[in-house]
Amino acid sequence: xxxxxxxxxxxxxxxxxLNNVSTMPTxxxxxxxxxxxxxxxxxxxxxxxxxxxxxxxxxGLVFPPLVFLIFxxxxxxxxxLTRSVDDSLSNKVLPRTLAAFERWDKTSEPDEAMFEAxxxxxxxxxxxxxxxxxxxxxxxxxxxxxxxKITTRGLKRIEGPPYKPAMxxxxxxxxxxxxxxSLGAMKDPVTFGYYLNAVDxxxxxxxxxxxxxxxxxxxxxxxxxxxLVSTIVxxxxxxxxxxxxxxxxxxxxxISNLLMICVLMPFWTSxxxxxxxxxxxxxxxxxxxxxxxxxxxxxxxxxxxxMYNFTGTVIVMIQILLPFMILPIYSVMKTIPPSYMKAAQNxxxxxxxxxxxxxxxxxxxxxxxGCILVFIVAIGYYITPELVGGKDGRLIGxxxxxxxxxxxxxxxxxxxxxxxxxxxxxxxxVYDKLIGVDNMxxx
Numbered sequence: 001x002x003x004x005x006x007x008x009x010x011x012x013x014x015x016x017x018l019n020n021v022s023t024m025p026t027x028x029x030x031x032x033x034x035x036x037x038x039x040x041x042x043x044x045x046x047x048x049x050x051x052x053x054x055x056x057x058x059x060g061l062v063f064p065p066l067v068f069l070i071f072x073x074x075x076x077x078x079x080x081l082t083r084s085v086d087d088s089l090s091n092k093v094l095p096r097t098l099a100a101f102e103r104w105d106k107t108s109e110p111d112e113a114m115f116e117a118x119x120x121x122x123x124x125x126x127x128x129x130x131x132x133x134x135x136x137x138x139x140x141x142x143x144x145x146x147x148x149k150i151t152t153r154g155l156k157r158i159e160g161p162p163y164k165p166a167m168x169x170x171x172x173x174x175x176x177x178x179x180x181x182s183l184g185a186m187k188d189p190v191t192f193g194y195y196l197n198a199v200d201x202x203x204x205x206x207x208x209x210x211x212x213x214x215x216x217x218x219x220x221x222x223x224x225x226x227x228l229v230s231t232i233v234x235x236x237x238x239x240x241x242x243x244x245x246x247x248x249x250x251x252x253x254x255i256s257n258l259l260m261i262c263v264l265m266p267f268w269t270s271x272x273x274x275x276x277x278x279x280x281x282x283x284x285x286x287x288x289x290x291x292x293x294x295x296x297x298x299x300x301x302x303x304x305x306x307m308y309n310f311t312g313t314v315i316v317m318i319q320i321l322l323p324f325m326i327l328p329i330y331s332v333m334k335t336i337p338p339s340y341m342k343a344a345q346n347x348x349x350x351x352x353x354x355x356x357x358x359x360x361x362x363x364x365x366x367x368x369x370g371c372i373l374v375f376i377v378a379i380g381y382y383i384t385p386e387l388v389g390g391k392d393g394r395l396i397g398x399x400x401x402x403x404x405x406x407x408x409x410x411x412x413x414x415x416x417x418x419x420x421x422x423x424x425x426x427x428x429x430v431y432d433k434l435i436g437v438d439n440m441x442x443x
Contacts, residue, residue, distance in 0.1 A: 077421070080414045080417055080418055080421075081414070081418055083410055083411055083414040084194050084195065084411060084414035084415040084417075084418045085190050085191060085192060085194070085195075086189075086190070086191075086411065087136075087186055087188060087189055087190065087191040087193065087411070088189040088190075089129070089132060089133055089136055090133065090136065090137075090183075090186040090187070091187075091188075091189050092129070093121060093122075093125045093129050093130065093133045094118070094121045094122075094133070094183075095121065096117035096118075096120055096121050097114065097117045097118045097121050097183070098183065098186075098187050099117070100113055100114040100117040100118075101114070101180070101183050101184065101187060102187070104180070106181060106184070106205055106206065107177075109175070109177065110164075110177075110180050111164075112161070112162055112163065112164050114180070115162075115163040115164040115167050115174070116161065116163045118163075118167070119155070119158060119163045119166075119167065122148075122151065122152065122155060123155055127152065130148055130152050131148075131149075133148060134146075134147075134148035134149055135408060135409075136186070137182070137183075137186065139197070139409055139412070140182040140185050140186065140202075141178065141179060141182040143173065143179070144179065144182070147171055147173050147174070147179065150170060150171050151167070151170055151171060151174075154170040154171075157170075158170075181204075181205035182205060183205070184203070184204065184205030184206060184207060185202065185203040185204070185205065185207070188207075191203075194411040194412045194414065194415035195415045195418075195419070196209060197212075197219070197412050197415070198219055198412060198415045198416045198419055199219055199220055199223070200212050200216070200217040200218070200219050200220050218399075219396075219399070219416075222394065222395065222396045222399060223396055225310075225394075225395060225396075226379060226395040226396040226397075227379070229310070229313060229314060229317070229378065229385075229393075229395060230375050230378040230379040231375070232314055233314060233317045233318050233321060233374065233375075233378045234325075234371050234374045234375045234378065236314070236318040237318055237321055237322050237324070237325040237370070237374050238325060238367065238370070238371060238374075240318070240322055240325075241322055241325035241326040241329055241370065242329060242363075242367070244259075244263070244326050245326050245329035245330040245333055245366075246333060247259065248260060248263070248326070248330045248333075248334075249330055249333035249334045249336075250333075250338070263323050263326050263327070264323065266319075266320070266323055267323065271320065271383065272383070274319075274320060275316060275320075275383065275384060275387050275388065276387075278312075278315070278316045278319065278388065279307065279387065279388060282306040282307045282312050282315065282316075282388075283306075283307045284303045284304075284305065284307070285303075286307075288304070288306070289303040289304055289306075292304070307388065307390070308388065308389065308390025308391070308392075308393065309389070309390055309391075309392045309393055310389070310392045310393050312388045312389065312390075312393060313384060313385050313388055313389040313393035313395075316384050316388050317378060317381060317384050317385075320384060321374045321377055321378060324370065324373050324374050324377060325370040325371070325373070325374050326370075327370075328366045328367075328369040328370040328373065329363060329366040329367055329370050330366070331366060332362070332363050332365055332366030332367075332369075333363055333366065336359065336362050336363070340358050340359065340362075341354050341355070341358060341359055344357065344358045364435060365435075368431060368435050372427065372428070372431060375427065376424055376427070379396075379420060379423065379424070380396075380397050380420055381395060381397055382395075382397040382398060382400075382401055385397065385398055386398055386401075396416060396420070399416065400413045400416050400417055403416075
């Protein structure tokens with residue numbers, strides 16, 4: 001073949017380049033042996049060591065946020081779920097009494113054996129445990145706390161059997177069968193009674209589910225009110241936030257930056273200060289009512305009631321949570337090229353039709369993110385309903401705080417908190433089915 005010259009390689013002089021390549025330590029001197037690296041380490045060992053170092057480096061990077069997540073999220077949530085079903089205090093303090101309760105027919109007057117078991121249990125228990133037990137038993141029937149307290153102080157006056165007359169002498173309520181029957185709701189160390197209490201239900205002495213007395217049915221109303229307020233606040237924030245976000249995304253940069261400062265300014269002001277400012281504005285002698293009266297739109301005797309009610313709660317919560325809706329929607333609108341709307345109009349669509357068919361669908365991820373963010377914050381809101389809501393504006397978060405701080409019914413508070421958590425998870429599931437969590441955009 002023309003242009004090719006074949007030579008005898010054996011007659012060529014030795015090449016220095018080939019000599020250098022043959023002496024490089026990247027291959028083993030023995031072709032049948034393991035492949036070695038430059039420093040003589042087997043390649044397999046070197047790769048395993050490098051992989052191990054990479055894994056250790058990855059663990060080192062992940063470990064701090066993992067510890068943060070465990071201690072500030074997993075452990076508190078686990079404690080919340082555990083406390084919401086824990087009812088072991090009664091079994092710890094009254095083991096003999098509950099054993100005697102199982103043998104009782106639940107209808108006749110308790111016999112001497114039950115009083116003896118009760119005396120022995122209370123005599124052996126610590127005073128602090130008895131105090132906690134009285135508080136726990138009072139959740140099932142009013143009067144248990146004072147009965148346990150009186151009996152604890154009088155135990156030293158009981159010298160021996162028979163115990164029934166002595167206990168009745170300390171307090172005649174020990175002869176009331178209703179107190180003894182209420183022990184049935186506390187006999188199991190694990191209970192769902194707190195979850196029942198959270199929706200105005202309870203266990204009777206035989207562990208049958210029944211509704212609480214009519215005058216104590218408040219939790220179902222609060223659940224519906226909380227959902228209603230959260231929905232209204234979310235819709236109100238969406239209606240106000242969408243045009244504002246559109247202005248921020250379409251106006252010139254100099255003007256949009258100025259408006260963005262106005263949006264972010266509430267974050268630079270204390271939440272308590274903003275709420276107090278709204279309280280001054282919404283009260284009957286406040287700025288809004290005075291302005292309406294001075295303009296002749298209202299008579300001085302018919303001032304609007306916007307404080308300590310449902311209306312005031314909704315107004316203040318919308319103002320406080322509005323930036324949480326504006327920012328996700330704005331972050332998505334900013335990425336939509338203006339040429340899309342122009343192209344749709346050039347193809348014959350009216351501005352309104354182009355907006356509905358081209359622009360609006362592209363903003364759905366930001367709208368969904370903002371709605372979920374606002375709804376989740378609103379459903380567990382506490383400070384605004386507490387200060388502005390009054391009786392008609394209290395939400396479920398206020399009852400959780402009440403049980404944590406005042407009634408000390410931590411089991412019920414934990415059950416309501418777990419129910420809120422379940423509601424949020426269901427909301428995420430519904431959103432994922434309708435829109436898709438993958439399409440959510442926060443920025």
